[in-house]
Every structure is written in C-alpha cells, then in structure tokens.
Amino acid sequence: MEILSYLIPISLILGGLGLAGFFWMVKARQFDDPEGDANRILSDEFDDKPKS
Structure with a gap:
C-alpha cells in the first residue's frame, strides 16, 4: 500500500x-x-489501381 503514495501523484x-x-x-x-x-x-495520388 505504500507504493500507492508514490504512484497516484506520479499518475x-x-x-x-x-x-x-x-x-x-x-x-x-x-x-x-x-x-x-x-x-x-x-486527389488521385493514392489510387488503388496499379500503374503500368
């Protein structure tokens, strides 16, 4: 329980x-x-179609 006195203020x-x-x-x-x-x-910059 002593650790809670450190963890609560830190959080x-x-x-x-x-x-x-x-x-x-x-x-x-x-x-x-x-x-x-x-x-x-x-924008067509990121089309799903592959460019050939």
Missing part, C-alpha cells in the same frame, strides 16, 4: 502533463486542416 502529474500538452496543441491549431481533407478526397 496525476503525467495525466496533467498530457492534458496540458493536448490543450497547447489545440490552441496552436495543430488539428485544423479543413482544406486538406477536402482536397485529399478528390
């Missing part, structure tokens, strides 16, 4: 760091790419 700190990193990435607009998805669906 809370690591979870807080992950959450802070996620919010930082959202604020820095890392996940915004509305034009990329629209253009990627129309």
Whole structure:
C-alpha cells in the first residue's frame, strides 16, 4: 500500500502533463486542416489501381 503514495501523484502529474500538452496543441491549431481533407478526397495520388 505504500507504493500507492508514490504512484497516484506520479499518475496525476503525467495525466496533467498530457492534458496540458493536448490543450497547447489545440490552441496552436495543430488539428485544423479543413482544406486538406477536402482536397485529399478528390486527389488521385493514392489510387488503388496499379500503374503500368
């Protein structure tokens, strides 16, 4: 049971760091790419057909 006194704060700190990193990435607009998805669906760059 003594190990829980170490593991719980460590897990809370690591979870807080992950959450802070996620919010930082959202604020820095890392996940915004509305034009990329629209253009990627129309692109023939990655066709399933083999080129001969």
